[in-house]
Amino acid sequence: MRRLFDTGNAAITEAAILAGLGFYSGYPITPATEIAENMSRRLPPAGGYYLQAEDETAAFHMAIGASLGGLRAMTSTSGPGFVLYADPYGWAIGSEIPVVVVNAQRVGPVSGITGAPGQGEFYLSRYPTHGGNFETIVLAPEGVREAFSMTIEAFRLAERFRTPVTILADQLVTDGWEAFEVPEGPGEAEALGLPIPARRAHPGPEFYPPTDEIDVPPVVLGRGTGGACSDWTPTEEGYDTEEVEAQMRHAFRLVYKIRNNRGLIDRSELLLMEDDPGLVLVSYGSPSRVARSAAREARARGLRVGAISLKSLWPFQDRLFPRHRTHLVVELNRDGQLVREVQRASGGRVHFLGRCGELPTVAELLEALGDVAAGQAPRAMPGARESW
Amino acid sequence: MAWRREILLSGFGGQGVVLAGRSLGLAAVKADLEATMLVSHGTETRGGYVRSQVVISDREIDSPVAERPDIFLALSQAAYDRFRHLAAEGLTLFDGGLVRPSPGHQGREMDLPARAVALERLGTDLAANMVALGQVARVLGVVPLDAVRTAVAELSKRGRDKNLAALALGQALDLGGALSAGEGRGA
Structure with missing residues (x-):
């Protein structure tokens, strides 16, 4: 095992290669450019293909093609490129093609601020394409070490569920530096709880079963299985159909293979929640690290605070949230996105602290916790006169 | 007793602030410690700052933010003016030739003549960052100096010998600053 001090972009690259990545395509964008740069150097010697695409839409389509050819495939971008993924993302969902997608969130809207962290694609990652009739799987690492393990996990989930998996990182995760360990091979990775199963191919002929079962092997074309794939509603054999009954079976599968197995996806971390605290800090990504420090510090000062660090965002894990408790949601945006889901899931009072471009400090979170404990909205949110 | 040290290194672009931070982080990792680093830049085209926030601990690091740095290094006026107030409880090292x-201000501060030392002893100010790193590592005390040397040697693409010489010069400077055993906070 090697111990490195490097960035999240480097960790994602190393993890993907360890996971058996066969094809990477992307288009450079801050703060995810170094994934492409590292891949261009590291992937070909490891036996994989690197391709710089003409744009993000093409990049994702190429990854789809590689995945249909039986390779583990990946693409990476930031918010302005993630919106361009909309068309191929739908393809990959509808035709159940495993692809790992990285979105290193920066500050928006539009091009926003390039080299600073944001969290603006919480909902976009849930609805990354048109048409409805699907669930998505979205993971959220809080740092470099977790970006490494989560990338390996993403490939496993993408194949188990036959769907694209988005790693929704932020700039502090991809550009931030941290110590992390790289196992020497799949054997060592498995011993560390990061199994890397062999890529499989569906033998046919019923490639698209109308059930919620997972671990159905992916469809691979051109390997003598007679696999079929198109962007229309498929029959179970993969032929185009316009039958409403077929669409119902297909949509059932796309939604419920994920919804009914959501427990297999979650790795969220609960801190200081054992004594059912009345006040809970909720966050994902890099703010989770500050939130944990703040929760510990608040406890040391006699305030009964717990913390929920979400590691998977979609499907949303409602069961994590204690009913009718007060929550303070911390996000790297000013509008509040996660806060809406927490309100729905908890049914309690939910307050919001938004920052953009940099992390809140522990001191700021402590002040906000004090405000919320006293029954008022965080003073650090100018204009937010009421609870969420 | 778990410990945590926050180091805020700052200057302007091109001074090697980030390389100094990487070297410190890598040295900590080589010494089996935990380390994080956040790098950020001001958005100004001129007169901006580069900031490297390094956290080192003997256990897993939660917040990677150096919000109350134990050591604050300022290699430019803009960085000093912007971040000096954070170091009220720590030690500020500023380069008096630049700042x-x-x-x-509250808190201790000392003139660390990194640029002058590099110019006079090595004939280049390019190694001023390594002079500064040497002093930071000395004052910090929790990362073994030989690990810092190994890290600098590994990360120096060019000018390895000069960087190591500069590091040694910085480590040898006795400015009278040290974090006492009680300084730095629990993790």
């Missing part, structure tokens, strides 16, 4: 300290 005019302003009165009224």
Whole structure:
């Protein structure tokens, strides 16, 4: 095992290669450019293909093609490129093609601020394409070490569920530096709880079963299985159909293979929640690290605070949230996105602290916790006169 | 007792602030410690700052933010003016050739003549960052100096010998600063 001090972009690259990545395509964008740069150097010697695409839409389509050819495939971008993924993302969902997608969130809207962290694609990652009739799987690492393990996990989930998996990182995760360990091979990775199963191919002929079962092997074309794939509603054999009954079976599968197995996806971390605290800090990504420090510090000062660090965002894990408790949601945006889901899931009072471009400090979170404990909205949110 | 140290290194672009931070982080990792680093830049085209926030601990690091740095290194006036107030409880090292300290700040501060030392002893100010790193590592005390040397040697693409010489010069400077055993906070 090697111990490195490097960035999240480097960790994602190393993890993907360890996971058996066969094809990477992307288009450079801050703060995810170094994934492409590292891949261009590291992937070909490891036996994989690197391709710089003409744009993000093409990049994702190429990854789809590689995945249909039986390779583990990946693409990476930031918010302005993630919106361009909309068309191929739908393809990959509808035709159940495993692809790992990285979105290193920066500050928006539009091009926003390039080299600073944001969290603006919480909902976009849930609805990354048109048409409805699907669930998505979205993971959220809080740092470099977790970006490494989560990338390996993403490939496993993408194949188990036959769907694209988005790693929704932020700039502090991809550009931030941290110590992390790289196992020497799949054997060592498995011993560390990061199994890397062999890529499989569906033998046919019923490639698209109308059930919620997972671990159905992916469809691979051109390997003598007679696999079929198109962007229309498929029959179970993969032929185009316009039958409403077929669409119902297909949509059932796309939604419920994920919804009914959501427990297999979650790795969220609960801190200081054992004594059912009345006040809970909720966050994902890099703010989770500050939130944990703040929760510990608040406890040391006699305030009964717990913390929920979400590691998977979609499907949303409602069961994590204690009913009718007060929550303070911390996000790297000013509008509040996660806060809406927490309100729905908890049914309690939910307050919001938004920052953009940099992390809140522990001191700021402590002040906000004090405000919320006293029954008022965080003073650090100018204009937010009421609870969420 | 778990410990945590926050180091805030700052200057302007091109001074090697980030390389100094990487070297410190890598050295900590080589010494089996935990380390994080956040790098950020001001958005100004001129007169901006580069900031490297390094956290080192003997256990897993939660917040990677150096919000109350134990050591604050300022290699430019803009960085000093912007971040000096954070170091009220820590030690500020400023390069007096580049920074005019302003009165009224809380906390200890000392002139670390990194650029002058590099120019006089090595004939280049390019290695001033390594002089500064040497002093930071000395004052910090929790990362073994030989690990810092190994890290600098590994990360120096060019000018490895000069960087190592500069590091040694910085480590040898006795400015009288040290974090006492009680300084730095629990993790």
